[in-house]
Amino acid sequence: MARRVAFVNNKGGVGKTTTTVRLAEALAKEGKRVLVVDMDPQGNASTFLGWTWDPTQHQPTISEAIQAATEGAARAVVQPIGWDAPYAERIALAPATLDLESRMSEAGLSGAWRRLDMALEGVDDTFDYTLIDCQPSVFHLTQLALAAAHDVVIVTEADIYSVEAAKRIHTFVTQRAPKDLANPTLAVRGVIISALTNTLLQAEQRDSIRRIFGDLVWEPSVKLRTTLAEANTDALPLTDSRVADSRATYELLAQAFLKAVPTP
Ligand SMILES: Nc1ncnc2c1ncn2[C@@H]1O[C@H](COP(=O)(O)OP(=O)(O)O)[C@@H](O)[C@H]1O
């Protein structure tokens, strides 16, 4: 089974999706086989990876696999990504569209929180890692991810509201998930600081993150770079020289990832 890692924060816009996608990229360059599971109905991870939704076609998404409530249902939705890069063949995607919102209504059904875990059963055996991009809430969709995951990485900006949200999700993962989601071995393995700028305020917040999370904070922090945001929007891998700086950052973070979340 692949090692399943959920990328979380209880706040939106802090870099969860960018981190998921760019770590998938850096790990694939290291030769790892990576499955990205998009668990946000906004579908940004799917878009960043070059997957396009065509409403005139039937394109299976993770929503259907969860709805199926059967073991291995995700097999039918795993597909190649749209990037033109030599390592892209080592990344696969279980995409999401707005339809994933429909799964929220199943939250009250008995055992529904286990449905992603069931859907992935046996499906990610051929991958080294399954990276799950979560939405900002701690409700059903994130709980599906946390029930299926082995490890958690928190992504935060160096900003007080992001840090407060990071603390909330840390508490949720460490105190609620073991009992509520029957996942006693789930652990937070890292904290990544995203979109860092050179201001005094951000430096203070970064120090505060280091005080709160200690050794869990991975280095380096990701700097704010318009070119990175553009690569996301244009659904491009980080192969261009204009994104060399961001590329190098994610390569180093991938090393921190491999140390904190090793595969056998
Ligand atoms: N280091 C960065 N520098 C500049 N823009 C960034 C950076 N990281 C993310 N972004 C952009 O910020 C926005 C929010 O990032 P995203 O990864 O989607 O956050 P989340 O998944 O937490 O909502 C996106 O438009 C993304 O392209």
Ligand SMILES: [Mg+2]
């Ligand atoms: Mg996102």
